[in-house]
Amino acid sequence: MKKVLIIGAGAMGAAFSFPLLDNNNKVTLTEPYNAKLLNKLLNKKKFHPSLKITLPKKLLIRRFSSQLLIEKWDLIVVAVSSVGIELVKKYLKNLNKQTYLLILTKGLKFDRKTKKIITMSEQLDLRNKKLNISVLKGPCLAKELARKIKSYTVIANKNIRIARQIGKLVSAKYYKTEYSSDVRGIEFSSAIKNIYSMVIGSGEGNNTSSALFRKSFDEMEYLIQHFKGKKETVRGLAGLGDLYVSAVGGRNSKMGEYLGKGFSFKNAKNKFMTNDTVEGADLAYEIAPYILNKINKKKIPLMTTLLNAITKNKKLKINY
Template sequence: MKKIIIIGGGAMGSAFTIPCLENNNKVTITEPYSKRFIRDLSSKGKFHSALKIKLPKKLKFKKFSKDTLKEKSDLIVIALSLSGIDFIARELKDLKIKTPILVLTKGLKYQKKNKKIFTISEQFKKNYNMSNVSVLKGPCLAKELAKKNQTSVVIANKNIKVAKSIGKIISTRYYITEYSKDVVGVEVCSAIKNIYSMIIGAGQSLNSSSNLFQKSILEMKYLIKHFKGKEETISGLAGVGDLYVSAAGGRNSKMGSYLGKGYTFKNAKKRFMPNDTVEGEQLAREIAPYILRKIKKKKIPLMIDLLNAILKNKKIKIN
């Protein structure tokens, strides 16, 4: 039995508690930001309003505090949105926490100072001097995991033994873990699929979406090589695996479908998705300063078209 602290009581952090508990671990969840999730997790029945299920009774909720983070544990899991990453990295660094960390968050960060893009694990290492960080990515709808539907994910760490030791703690018969040494490739794939699923969603028929799917893979390959990840990671769970699930459903592809119908981004957001977070939009805004300056536009025409749709509110041309 291991002790796991999960930071982030949103859909993913809460769903992740289920295999962890089933594997007989002691699991504590804490929520630093959202009043709604704090209310859900601290309620008697532990009904989670995003997952629409009751979380297991064995799950412990603790108020977010330095003391909670300092509790002795075997694994700290970060399941916050990208916007919470700097905050939590600072907290963990200040407390000099040495426990192995597993990051579920998907995304990339643009560093204005040196005009570079960092993956989340690079950021932990370079900006916060934290090296014991693994990442877990892949096709996983939190609601499905919460129902114990079979789910396969990949854990990446340059030291594969560390990745496997985490897999042993968290995997179950329905939560299957694969392993990779290509941390950068896994992180870049799992982030940019949010943009490419929007592009695939813009296809107005299965034929056109399939064409966009194939072209997206070519662009993803180019980008992975640019960021020094391994090309083969594209065919893994963090690449085509996650691209499939995101293109088949979800908020990115929904936004893409409106763009494909000829709406501008602003108009579609205001009219159809005013309260939804579209992760692909956030990522597009984050990485655009780098992509537009550093990458040959001819190599990634779909990505450029989408960046123009989001940043300049232009209609997309891909259909």
């Protein structure tokens, strides 16, 4: 039995406790940011408000503190949204470097110092603390995982042996794991698919969206290679796999649908999605300055058009 701490009690962090517990691990869930959510989970007998499910009896729920992090953990799972990585990073200062970390968060960050786009694992380890970080990505709707609907995921570490060790802790009959050593490719693919699912969602009909899906794939391959990941990673679970699930039913493709109907981003957000986090839009603001200045627009016309539409709050006009 291994001791696992999950940081982030949102939908994905909470859903991730199911396969870990089914593998007989001792699992603790904590929440660093949303005190209301934590209180709800503690007071309402573990009923999770966004998963709409009661979390397993064996799951321990504890308040977040720096003390909690320095207890002995075999694995710490980071499941906050991308904006939360900076906060988690501060608390990891005194972490034993041997502790395995696993990042579920999907996103990218523009590092103002180096003027480069960095991944979530690079942000967490910025200025070389040499933490022992793996990443887990792929197509996974948290509500389905919590209901044990068969899902596939990919775990990446440059040292694939570590990825496999973590796989043993998390894989279950309904949660299958694949492995990769292309950490950069996996992280970039899983983040930029949020932008392309908006592009696909903007299609006039299914026929148009399918053609946009096809063209998005080409651009993703180009971008992954630009960012020094492997082209073939885009064909895998973190690329095509995740692009499919986000395009058929996620908040990003919903936003894409509004953009396709002629709403500007801000208008659509205020009118229809006020309380929803649209991760693809947050990412667009983060990466636009780099992508629009440093990458040949002819190679990535869909990305360029979408970034311009969001960051300049203009109508989306895709020429295809």
